[in-house]
Structures are given as structure tokens and as C-alpha cells.
Amino acid sequence: MIGLLLPVLFMLLCPVLAGGAVLTADTAWQGTVRLDEDVLVPAGVTLTVKAGTTVTVAAAESTKTDPEYLSPLTEITVRGRLVVEGTAAAPVAFAGAGGKTGEWAGIIVDHGTATIAECRVTGAETGITVIDGTLQLRRATLRENRYGLTAEGAKAEAAITDSRITGNDYGLFTLNGARVTTSGTTVADNRKNDTHRAVARQTWQVKDLRPAAELPVARRYGDEVLRGETVWEGRVVVGGLIRVPEGSRLVIMPGTIVEFTRKDTNGDGIGENGLLVQGRLLAKGTAAQPIVFRSAEPHRAAGDWDAINVMNSAGAQNLFEYCRVEDAYRGFHFHFSNVAIHHSQLSNNYRGVQFQESVVDLTGNTISNNRSGIQGRDSVVLFADNLLAGNYLGANFFRTQLAMHGNRITGSGREGVRLRECTATVRENLVDGNRYGLLVADTYFGELDRNCLLNNLETGFSIRNCDNLEVAGNVIAGNGFNGLNLQDARAVVAGNLIADNGERGIGVLTFAGTITGNDFAGNGRYAIDLDGKKDLAAPGNWWGGDDPERVIFDRRDDPAKGRVNYDEASSVPFPVAWPLATLPTDVVWRGIVTVEQPLTVLPGATLRIEPGTTVRFAPAAGLAVRGKLLATGTAVAKIVFTSAAVREPSAWDEILLEYATGSEIAHCVFEYATWGIHSHFTNLLVADSRFSHNYGGMRFRSGPVRIERSTFTGNTIGIRAYLGNAVITGNSITGNETGIFVREKGGGLTITGNDFAANSGHNIRVGDFNNEDVDARQNWWGGADPAATIFDGRTEPGIGIVRYEPVLTRPVGAGGEGKP
Template sequence: MTISLFRIAFVCTVPILALLVLLAPRSASAGVITADTVWTGSVTVTEDVLVPEGVTLTVRPGTSITVVAAESTKTDPEYLSPLNEITVRGTLTVEGTEKEPVRFSGAEKKKGSWAGILVDGGTAAIRGCRISDADTGVSVTDGTLRLTGSALLENRYGLVVQGTKARVAVADSRITGNDYGIFTLQGARVATSATEVARNGKKDTYAATSRGQIPPKAQPVNDGAPVGRRYRDMVLLGETVWQGRIEIDGTVRVPEGSRLVILPGTIVEFTRRDTNGDGIGENGIMIQGRLVAKGTAERPITFRSAAKVRRMGDWDAVNIMNSSTGQNLIEYCRIEDAYRGLHFHFSTVAIHNTTLTGNYRGIQFQESMVVMRGNTLCGNRSGVQGRDSEVELTDNLICTNQVGGNFFRTTLTAQGNRIVANGREGLRVREGAATLRENLLDGNRFGLLVADLYHGEVSRNSITNNTETGISLKNVDTIDIAGNVVADNGLNGFNIQDCGALITGNLVTGNGERGMGIQSFAGRISGNDFGGNGLYAIDLDGKDDVAAPGNWWGGDDPARVVFDRHDDSALGLVHYDTASAAPIPFVWPLPFVASDAVWRGVITVAAPTTVLPGAVLTVAPGTTVQFAGGAGLEVKGKLIAAGKRDSRIVFTSVERKGASDWNEILLEYATGSVIAHCLVEYATWGIHSHFTDLSVSDSVIAHNYGGMRFRSGPVQIRRSLFRDNTIGIRSYIGNALIADNLITGNETGIFVREKGGGLTVTGNSISGNSGYNMRIGDFNDEDVNARGNWWGEGDPGETIFDGRQEPGIGMVLFEPHLTKPPTVGPGSGETP
């Protein structure tokens, strides 16, 4: 028996096999199985299949399921892959046996020809089964899988398990002959027994976790407000104004020439109606005229389900169709529980400062002109998908979706967005033209996927900490990739296939296995900084040569960090002539460090830059950080700048002329920060610390207006040199240990502005400062414990300004003092 699935559902309702074929009433239910179903014999799947919650799909022994390649660019939000997929949100039971196995395969008999079985929060028990030709044989996201006596063969990925809620057990099975065997991501766990995971082409097992993103908290909604208006199916003519609480039990239509205005603080709620049993609500709004939904930050407009227990897909969408004569405005709104929160065709729409969460898809559109600024799209299955449109995407947060952004045949300008912690790709761009500048793509599985563009620019982005790949390029020729950070991605910084791009001036460092994995490339790779990548800077897996002149190879011999014909005679050559002899200065592209980052080589900070709360900036030994005039580093997360005795870190100015060339390193509540074996020079204040548990050791702080100032603490300053500053160290209400330092050649060695009772200053050489070795401020009424220091020859009191010169201020308690200079300063306490 051969059964073709083409927008149909199979239903078996009696023990004796009876098959009822139901035509799907609309595209949203295409491939949705709406009742318990049995597959047996030969089944051909021509489009996506979805097993929704509450429904069981059973596959009998000996069944053969063939999945054809997708021939269209589908847009249904309930599916996750552009390939044909079998998605399980209910229950899948595969009952194969050793004698009568079940087979899932692609019609084209090649890896990646169909998506695979996606267990998306559902349950699958798969026994006696062979799955092949898929992108991923079985993918589990926060679902449950029991795989027994089965084989995952000849797929790109055998098994991918993602999320701490996933529960997977694999027994008596084989996962072999795939490109990758088992991936466990984001805290997932897989229990295996008597299972072979071997002979997969690139990697048998891989586990990775990136730090998640917590979306901003929503404004509270006045749930106690009474319903002011109720609508069923209705047409709103002329101008209609909504305020208060609105309930919709049907579809409200605003026809051409009419306008709907929604005032701040309005709550629009939709009852659930599901006439075809596909699990998707059908009530919504249809705008063919114009929509103005303009809330405020304090009183946003809310669109949500009317159910007491609200669920994703309870209602359809705010649909805007053929509305291009004026701009539709959605501003300061919150949209949740929808199938598609916002959905528009042939329209002009501006979406500002709006939150879309808990929807199957936040925003979907085509043939439209769209401006999206300052929005939050988090916690949806899919954040935003657009096609055949002109799109401006600016300063949005797109996080914790399964898929972040997906754009097809668009003219896309994306700038200043944070696209982070999405379960699959952060941003996918296919065909059309795209300009991507100053975006953060961090902590996704795949950062940026680009294919088939006819024009593109990817510049000054930070593409970091993605669990698998930073940038994937396929079939792209006219694209410039310049000035990007592509660092600390789990496997590869770049994956490149059939491209002719110009790749220049990027920082490609710290990626788990490869800076670049290249199959075929006809462009030019030059002026990039490759350093600290796990296996290779460039790994060539094709027969054609690659031009890569003038790069910095991280201090390594290029022959050691490049894999090419020198290692395998079947490959082409990477031409790495005229290699740079020193790190190539790299300008940090963003005004912030929003997630964990490592700076290596020579980093230029051209504008004030902030390490945001929760982020850790690590500066690798041997790194130089140079600041332009007026620039500085504000740390609200954590700074770990731990150099080594023979490889110190340098914080300096671009010009290197004198004090105040640049601003300062400011640490605010940056608990746990470390500055060790560093040189800090030419700043206004080298180090400025507020309310921070900070350790400074074995460092040189010189040629600044002020070397270091701090408030509160606790602070430890050990074995460091403060020299040629106007003020070496300044304390204000400080809690600090200052020990074993050399403080000399400054105008004032240590200045205690107020409340010096929390200081312990001991074991230091504080001498040769032109004004005072230590000065007590006019408002400091506490004594300072400064016993056991060397103050130079003569009476220490003559080099100190305190209550002896100005009665009423605190005293410096310097007795007993050292009678000869101690061995202090950088490295003095270390074993050579």
C-alpha cells in the first residue's frame, strides 16, 4: 500500500485497519494529524507532518516511510526547518522488530534531503527502526525519546538533544556513518547502553552549553479590569477607538478606508476557537485599512489569550493585508499566546518597542515594507520570518526562540540587534541583499547562516559563543565580511562552501576546532587575526587553492595551523605568503560586551565600551588593549585581565603621548574582577573601582593622571608599581589591603580622601614622591593604619600630610616603619 501525504491527515479509529483521509481545510493545518493515526506499508511524505499534543502516531512493523525533498519555501510557524520534517508534539510510537524493521529515508538518498524526526516537547518511543538521509535523524528539544534496537545512519547529524527538560535513553542501537553522531546541547543528557557511536565522518560526540538569556520583565497588566466591549465576527467601519478591556470571540475586520486606533493601557483578549482540531486558535484581527496601536512604556497595549490558562497558539494573529497607503504603527505593545503575533502582506508597517513572546511565531510578513526598532522577540518558536520585502531591523532583542530570524529574498538592513540564545540559528538570510552591521549574535546553535545572496555586507558584528558555528556561507560571491569578531564558537568560526567573498580584518580566535572550515572558496582571506583556534586556523576540505595572504597566525608557524595539501595530497593549497609578523590591530565593533568574551592580540577601543552585567571580559596574556581619545572601559559584569610574568597585558592609548590620552577602566559592582601582570598607562585614571571585590597584583600603573582610585571594596593591591602619576592611589571610604608595592615618582603617593579607617597599608616602599608620600584629605577624620612601610631616608612624618599639619583630620600611623627598602613591586613575591 502506498499512501501520499499532501496536506492530509490519517486517522485509524478501529482495531481493524480502516483509513479515513481528511483534506485539510486551510494551509495552517497542512500535514497536521488531528486524531490517533496508524501508518503501515509504504508511506510517502511529500510535505511536513505534525503530531500535535494529545495525538498519537503509530508506525507498524515493516513500514517504509519515504520523505521527498521540499519543493517550496514554507512559512507555517508550527514547523522549524525549511526541509520537510516529521514534528512530534504529541506521541510517536514506532513498533519495528528485528525481522520487520521500520525505515525512514529520503527519496533522494542523500544526507540532508529531509529534516528528520523532530521531537519538540513531545514523546517518542522508537524501536526496530532505521533512519537515514536526514539533516538530523532524530532531534529532541525538551521532549522524551526512547530509542531501542535502531540505527541512525547516513544523516548529517545522527541524534541532537537540546535543553535541560529533554529525557533521552538509547539502547542496543547504532549511530554510525553520519557526519556527526550525538550532539547534546544546552544541558541535555543522553543515557546510552549497548550502543555503538562510532565512524561518524567529522565527530562522534559533542556537548556544549551556552549561557541563556533572561528576557526583560513585562509591565504588569490590570487583570482586574472589567471587559468593556465584546466582539464576535464583525466589521468596523470608519474610525474605531479601543480602550479599556476588549474581548474578541471571532474575527474583527477593519476594511479598506477604515482605521482602528488602540489607546495606551488597552487589553485585547481573544477567546479560543479551533473548528478543525489542529490545535491552533482561529480568532483574530484582520486589518485592510489601517492600524494605530500606540501604547507607552508605562502603559503598553496587550494582545493575549482570554483563557484562564493561556497557551501558545490560542488565537490566530493581528493580520494586516493590502495596507500600504499609510504606515501601520504598533508601538509599546505586548503580544503573546498567538499563532502568528503580527502577520502582514502587501503592507507598510512600523513596529517599535514591542514585546512578542509565547507565540508560535512572533512576526511573519511578505511583500511588505517593514521597520522594526527596539523590539523584544523572545520565547517564541520562531522570532521573525520575512520574505520578498524591504526590512529595517534596528536595536532589537531576539532571544530564546527556537529560530531567531529568517529572511528570504529580502533587502535587509540589520544594525545594533542582539540575537542571542536561540535554539537553532540566530539569523538565516537567503537570497536577496543584506547589510548586517554592529549586531551581536551570541549563544545560538548557529550564529549567522547566509546563502545565495546577490549582494551582502557583514561588518563590525560580534559573532561569538555559538555552540556550533559562528558564520556559515554557502553559494555567496558578492559579499564583504570585514571587522567582525568571530570568536569562541563551539566548533568552527566560519563554514564556507562555494563562495567568493572578500574576508578581511576580522578577529577569528578561540573557536573550538577551526577558525575557518572551507570546502570551496574563490575569494580572498587577508588581514585577519587568527589565534588560539583549537585544531586549525584554516582547515581546507576541497581540491581548489585558497588565497590567504597577509594574515596573523597567532604567533604560530602557518604550516602548523593550516590543513591543506601539505597534510593531504588530495587537497588544494592555502597560500599564506606575506604572513603578518605581529598581531593586526582590531577595532572592537560594539559599544558593549554583552556576553562572555576573550580579547586577544591587539584590541583598539575607539569609543566608550561597557561590559554589561552578567558578562565576563577575559583579556588573554600578551594582549594589548589600546584606547582612542575619550574612550574607556566600564565594567558592570566582570573583568579578568590575568597576564603572566613573561606575557603581560598592556592597557594603553593609541597615541601613547601622555596622561589623559584616554579615560579609565571603571569597575562598578564588578565583583571578582582581577588585574594581574598588567601595564596601565596614559589614562586619566588607570583603574577606577566602585563597590567591587577587586584584586590588583604584579602590575605597573604609570604615566596616568591618577594611577588607581577606589570606593568601598574590598580591594587588594599587591606587588605593583605606581610611578609617574599625579596621584598614585586614591581611596574614598575604602576597604583595602595595600601591600608589597613600590609607590614612587608620583606627585602624591597615596591620597586618602575620606574614611581611611578601612585601609591597611603595609610592607610597601612609599618614597620619592615629589609632594607627599601619603596625604590625608580635609574631610578624613579617621586614622590610617600604615605601619611597617619604607618611607625613604629621614623622618617619615615629613613626607606625610595628616593631622600633624592640619589639626582635626586623621593621622597616619606609620610606626614602626621599615629602616631599609624592602624588595617589593611586580614579581617580588613569585618564585622564578
């Protein structure tokens, strides 16, 4: 008991807290407290701040790498309980030591609880952050912070009473389902936004690598050194630190389960058992028999064990393939080593991967639901085709030679990707649904091309203090505030689609490069918002059909700002190539979009195409929609699907809708395709559209489908039905070789009120395997005998009959409804 009271007595009597601490027992602060480093209140521990206490927080002097912390700035992180006992006569104050906004991280309630009364928080990046925790805030003031209060996560609850959130850059942010209630509270006069509420799209479902079987224990280890060559298989339990010295090798066979018991001798909440490899490690599982590294505890938790440490192993490559790593402090931790991680899964760790001074190949992995996904520095890195999903911090690379391509980074609570002082090639990545998308800082060379930065809650792409960057061919769209932020930067920003961002396409503070050849459309307040005093060169862009002066904020609006030069504005959009082979998230297409390879809209995603858009397909390219397609043009601004190359039938593939219920197609043009539309098992309406010069206009199976007021002309086959359920009405089906081909089971069709004429083969042809009659009453047949233009059971006995009587006596298109 005396030992437990010592930290409390120390804090009560000592006026200064020098350095940082992980509090291992209940602690109280009183008087004047100075924090030079981070403070962590772990689960099970209470920090009490007495009335009248002043807590001054020094700025961090170096970049932190400890996974238990969430910011590179100095922070107070609460995973246990924080009680602030201020009173009206003796309030509590938390403030940065330098008196500047954003110089310390703030109070972070990370899955913990906080009760804060009569308190003032100033100078922080975020005064108070609640991450899936609980906050009671009474009679408090949050002022001169970058953000006043942010609550995020479906488990976060904050009750704010009689408080003031004012004079910050941003006031109160409620993100991803957090529950915030206010009573008697003022949220006003924050410089940029008072309140903001946003929810990111649901992150991808992760396919787990699970053990093939739960095995009996084959071996148990304590603290041991494995010399020579050791092979593990079955189930191995580690109750200490296993070291593989230089010159030795550990081989782990497919299907092996390696479990670590929890040992925490210093009481900081972090397990200490693990692996230390100074020789070489080969852990090569398979998809059917992955290797699993996990906690041995009955109730597994992040930080139960330390890490797979690979140190000073820079010779032959250490290989991890089809491995699952969970419940660790750091799943993988490398220094001065050569390591490859392929097709593996890292989940429920404080940090998935951490390394420095190494050669690292990360390819095809899933890194999900960790507090931090990846942190790497001073290394050569290949980062390709990985999925980072649902981590609080995504990927952070510092002073790294980086090749990053084909990755999907989604659902990060803060940054999806942060690059600092890197030499980087970043290409064809999707950064979607994070709080912040891609941040590039202090970088003096890089190519950031053909990426999709979509639907991030605040900013899609930020560049600060950078030079000699190429930013080209990116799709920067649907982000909550700004698409692209530029500060103290020089770059060429060219050929990007910057559209549908909530407030600004590009926000500029200071920029010395050129912004040219970009498409700006549908951004909330401004296409470009110039907040600095220097002029900006933005010639030769397309402004989405708007007057540039209306969508640009500069000296014409505020004499204290610089002027944006928008000379040589384009009257038509520039073609932008869609960068990815899949479309896994909601997106809007505008202008001219080129599809260079087969493209799939994944289940759960919606592609919306704005009126007036042209979609051009390269040879053999097409669009497979397994989510939803909303292509609704207007009579004066049709959507055109066409060839990017030759103008002849079958110049491109087709638009396939498969289980794509909810899709809408209206006022569209389909030309030069193999099939304009190919619909399977989709409830679909196609209206007011034109299908011409295709091999086939439209084909469908199942349905129900409704095709109305559309034109099919110049195709080999206008419409083909197979086992279909459809209403085909009000259409002009003329000048094709075959108007409608009923391949099989035509009894579910109703073909009525259409114009058939000049189809060189047949107006309707019944297939050899169709044994059902077809309802085709009340159509106009071009003035000819309908039977002479139809191939059915009258022509070839044994197949179905087209029932065409009564007929219309004049065309629907020329004479309205027509008459029987």
C-alpha cells in the same frame, strides 16, 4: 466513534499517503507510506507505525512558511505521541526518497513523546530530534544522516538502548541540559564527531511589558466589520474575526487589553480568531501603559488565536508601539503593507512576526520564547536594536533588502539569523549563544561588518553560494566548532578577529576570495582547515604567534587538498576595534583591541584578556566592568591598557570595576588614563602591575582591595582611597605628585612594606574629611624624615594621623624585605 476510526482504517488499507497532514485523530501507518509534505502529530493525538512499514519522505519542493513546522525540509513533527512498533523480523524504515543525506528533516519530537523500536532512519538532516520531549529508542539504527540524534532543552529526555548511531556526519548531540542515557548502544564511526555536549550561556533576562491594570470587559465582539474610525480602550474580548476594511481605521489607546477566545473548527490545534486590517491600525501604547494582545483562555497557550493580520495596507504606515503580543499563531502577519513595530514584546507565539511584499520597520523590540521569532521575504526591512532571545528559530530573511544593525540575537535552538538571496547591510550586531549563529546563502551582494559572533554552540558564521560580500571587522570567537565556514563563496574576509573557536577558525570547502589582514589566535585544531581541492589565498594574516604551517591544514597535510598561500604573514597582530557599546557575554580578547567608545561589561559577563594583549582607548573611551574582568598577563607578556591617540595623562577615561567581584588584575600596564583603575564595592586583587603617566593610577571605594608588588610612577596621584578597606603592600610608589591620597575614612587601610620616594608633593596625604588614623608602619620613606613627606593631623589639626613607625631602613625593591 466511527468518525474517529476512519483515519486509522484509511492508513491501514491505503499503501500511499499522498501530501501532508495535521493528524486530528489517532492514526496508524502500515505497509508502504510516502510523504510528499509535512506531517504534524498535535498534542492529544497518537501516530502508530506498524511493524514492517516503510516510510519514504520526498524532498520539499518549496520554502515553507507555516509557523507550526520547524524546518524548511519535509518533517514528521510530534507534539502528541509517536509509537513505532518494529520487530526484529519486521523492522520499520524511514528514508529519504532520493537516497541522499540531509534531503528531509527527520523525526522531530517537539514537546511530545516517542517510543521507537526496531527502526532504521536514514537520509535526514537529523535522524531524530528531541526538543524538550521524551524518547524511548530501542534496537534502532540511525545512519547516513547529517546528525544521528540531537536532544536539546532542559526538559528533553532520551533513553537509547541496544542501538547504533553510526555512519552519519555527526552522531549524538546533547544540548542545553538534555538528559540522555545509553545502554548497549554504539555511537561510532561518524565522519566528523561521534558525540558532542554543549550548553549555551543563559539568555538575557527579558523585561516584560505588562498591563498597567487588569480591567473589566468593556466590549465583546464576534465576527464583525469595523467601518469608519473605531477606538478601543479598556478591555476588549474578540470571539471571532474582526475586519477593518479599506478606508477605515482602528485606533487602540494606551493600556488597552485585547483578548481573543479560542476557536478551532478544523481541529488542527490552531486558533482562528484575530484581526484582519485592510485599512489602517494605530496601536500606540507607552512604557507605563502598554497595549496587550493575548488569549482570553484561562490556561493560555501558543496558537490560541490567529494573528494581527495587516493586508494590502501600503499607504500610510500602520504603527504598533509599546505593545505586548502573546499566545498567537503569528503575532504579526503582514502582506503588501507598510508597518512599523517599535519597543514592543512578542512572546509565547508560534511565530512572532511574519511578512512578505511589505515595508517593515522593526526597532527596539523584544522577541522571546517563540518557536520562530521572525520570518520575512520579498520586503524592505529596517531591523535595528532588537533583542531576540530564546526562540527556537531566530530570524529568517529571504529575498529581502535588509538594514540590520544593533541587534542582539541569543539562545536560538537553531539559527540565530538566516539570510538567503538578500541584499543586506549587517553591522554591529551581537549573535551569541545560538546553536548556529549567522547563516548567509545564495546572496550576491552584502556588507557584514563589525559584528560579534560569539559562543554559538556549533558555528558562528556560515557563507554558502555567495558572491561580492565584504566580511570585515567582525569578532568571531568562542564558537563550539568553527568560527567561519566558507562554501562556494567569493568574498573579501579582512580585518577580523577569529579566535578561541573550538576546532577551526575558518573551515573552507570552496572559496575564491581573499582572506587577509585577520588575526587568528587560540583556535582548537586549525586556524584554517582547507577541505577542498582548490588553492586558497590567505596572505598577510597574523597567526597568533604560531608557525602558519602548524595551524593550517592543506595539501601539506593531505595531498588531495588544495594549498593555502600564507605569504607575507604578519609578525604582529592587526588592531581590531571592538564593535559594540556593551559586552553582554563571555569573550576573550587577544592581540590589539581598540575601544572606540565607552564600553560596559554587563552583569553576568566575563571579559578575559590574554597575556600579551594591548587594549587601546580612544579619547573619552573607557571600560566599565559590572560583570567580571580577568586580565592576568605574565612577567614576559604583560597586558597593556593605553591610549590610542596622544600619549599624555587623561588621554582616555578609566577602567571602572563596580560590583565586579571575582575580577583579577596581574602583570598589567596602565598608562595615559584619567584613572588606570577605579574600583567600587569590588573584592579585588591587583598584583605585579605598573601605573604610569596617568592623572591617577588607582582609586577605590569599599573593597576589600589588595594592591601588591606593583609600581606607581609619574602620576598626579598614585593611589586614592575613599571609605576603603585595603592592604597595600610590596609596591613602589615613587615619582608621583602624591603617592597615596586618603580622602576619607582611612582606618580600614593597611599600608606596609612599600617604597615611597621622590613624590613631589607628599608620600601620603590625608584629606580634610578624614578623621581616622592610617596604619602605614614598616615602609621605606626614601631616606627622608617620614613626617616631612606626609600631610596629616600633624600638619593640619583635626584630621587623622599617619602612623608610620617603625620604618624600614632600606628599600623593599632593592633589598628584599627591608628592616625596621
